[in-house]
Amino acid sequence: MRVLTWLLLRAGSAAFMLLLGSLVVFLLMHAVPGDAALAALGDQASPDAIADFRRLHHLDDPLAMQFLAWLRGALRGDLGTSISLAGGFSTASLIAGSLPNTLFIGAYALLLALAISITAGSIAASRHGRVEDVLATSGAIVTISMPDFWLGYVLVLLFSLELGWFPAYGFTRPGESFLGALHSGFLPALAIAVPMAGIFSRMLRATLLETFRRAYVTSARVMGFGRAFVFWHYVFRNALIPYVTAIGLQARYLLGGVVVVERVFGVPGIGSVMVDGAFARDISVVQGCAVVFLLIVILVNLLVDLLCGLLDPRTAA
Amino acid sequence: MTGLALEIRGLDLMLDPLGRRLHVVRSLDLELRRGEVLGLIGESGSGKTMTGLSLLRLEPEGARLTAEIMRAGEADLLQSEEAELRALRGRAVGMIFQDPVGAFNPAKRIAWHARQVLVRRGIADWRPAAERLLAEVDIADTARVLGAYPHQLSGGMLQRTLIALVLAANPAVVVADEPTTNLDNIVEQQILRLFRRLRQTEDAAFLFITHDMTVAASLCDRIAVMYAGEVVEIGTTAQLFEDPLHPYTAALIATARALEGEAERLPELPGEPPSIAEPRTGCAFASRCARRLEGCTLAPVPMIPLEGGRRVRCLLHG
Structure with missing residues (x-):
């Protein structure tokens, strides 16, 4: 019963956030300078053509009407049609074509960041104050300070142009070849993962060090349990709860990273679709992408909460 | 000697x-x-x-x-x-602490703690041994205690449990x-x-x-x-x-x-x-x-x- 109430509350707040988020994006798109008709037809277009374009796409309707029209469609699953791309592509089809690539790169980056940060954070914490700790901690600061797009170009220089191990540009869709996607997606995923791993490993190190000081760790050692056992079952297991929570809070940075890095590596993801849409003042495309991003963040946070409930018996419903 | x-x-x-x-x-x-x-x-x-x-x-x-x-x-x-x-x-040498709640792994049940201690002492059939140990420190409802997480038990109950676990090793x-x-x-x-x-x-x-x-x-x-x-x-x-x-x-x-x-x-x-x-x-x-x-x-x-x-x-x- 408690679980059901909780789920209903979460669904309600998610719906509210989606509504609010799409309204904010809608208003922002109208607030920025530039005009969809000019963007689509070019500087040389005749005033008549521009007027026709505006009428066709209801751009002269009151803002509230435009938003309500969009919302009505969105509730039926119709996110509108791109006004910048010839051929009347629906926004939904643009998202459906690009979202899997973005999710793949995002998940790939997250897994790499987890693997790197768990290794580095654990080593740093269990060798606290020694060479390994200093190396891991200062390495983390360096990686946090690297912008992901810059790191992307450095990785391309090193691993593609110099060593030739990975392609410098382009992406094989996971639907075509999963191994190909793993190979061609490695550098973009790594460019996102490395700065994130810096943040994650520092967070993990801090929570591990705090957990090391807990009475139950001393109590476990008093029982004669071995160091590895105590680290794994007592320290790591309990540090995992704040670590997972902290990762959930970074989900939006992950998405931000994906958008930028997709451009650098030419990955046909939702980030590229959204950036193109924004330049073309293509409101329905930007709006649709923003809603999808929002939905992903909400789902990730829900997942994190569920995971924490599983990890921590004290918060379990 | x-x-x-x-x-x-x-x-x-x-x-x-x-x-x-x-x-x-x-x-x-x-x-x-x-x-x-x-x-x-x-x-x-x-x-x-x-x-x-x-x-x-x-x-x-x-x-x-x-x-x-x-x-x-x-x-x-x-x-x-x-x-x-x-x-x-x-x-x-065994040791019992001031804060019995903090002495247990919050992510694990009491039974897990008992099993770790007893199996380490070479008692494979740990459950009856654990129940016997808890009974020795005047815990009546041993099944409930073993199935509980530390946060679900009182400080006194946890201190008894810790004493039992420490004494298990003689x-x-x-x-x-x-x-x-x-x-x-x-x-x-x-x-x-x-x-x-x-x-x-x-x-x-x-x-x-x-x-x-x-x-x-x-x-x-x-x-x-x-x-x-x-x-x-x-x-x-x-x-x-x-x-x-x-x-x-x-x-x-x-x-x-x-x-x-x-x-x-x-x-x-x-x-x-x-x-x-x-x-x-x-x-x-x-x-x-x-x-x-x-x-x-x-x-x-x-x-x-x-x-x-x-x-x-x-x-x-x-």
């Missing part, structure tokens, strides 16, 4: 946090017979807990521990091999570090009663760390008083209460009596204990002592043996 459950001679513990050397335990001698309860009493920071952790060789990292003798039962605690020490922990010595301080009064009395019974039935000797003279008096055969890292007086509970020799012991007992309403005003001891970071020339208590002699601040005061196994670190009795 000495026949002693615990024998410590000349234990010194030096901590080194950020290069500041702290001499937290100074030339400490203690001995415990089987079935005996020795109270280790003193204020916060007097080195009681550090003494307890030293017996498990869980002194803080970077600390320097030296002693002439440190044995628990048959085991030599002055090993340096971590693997050997790990084998001794729990078996030679240690020669059990260090109990203020095991009732965090519990309410009724539960405290129950746990003290449990200790009084266990000392009869178990083979172990108990080192009962406390700052509460009343608790010590109600449970301990002998009491060692610690002040600023040193044992200043050791003797039977009756000896100490009837005729405290060290001025600090006398002050402690006067305070305890006052708290029980036997005095009009709460006696006050002026001053503070000396810093453990600074080198010490004479008696640690000299600056607060009303009966200070000239020699007290000139040279370290040795432990002076008296009749009946009593010892005191005070020139008034030299």
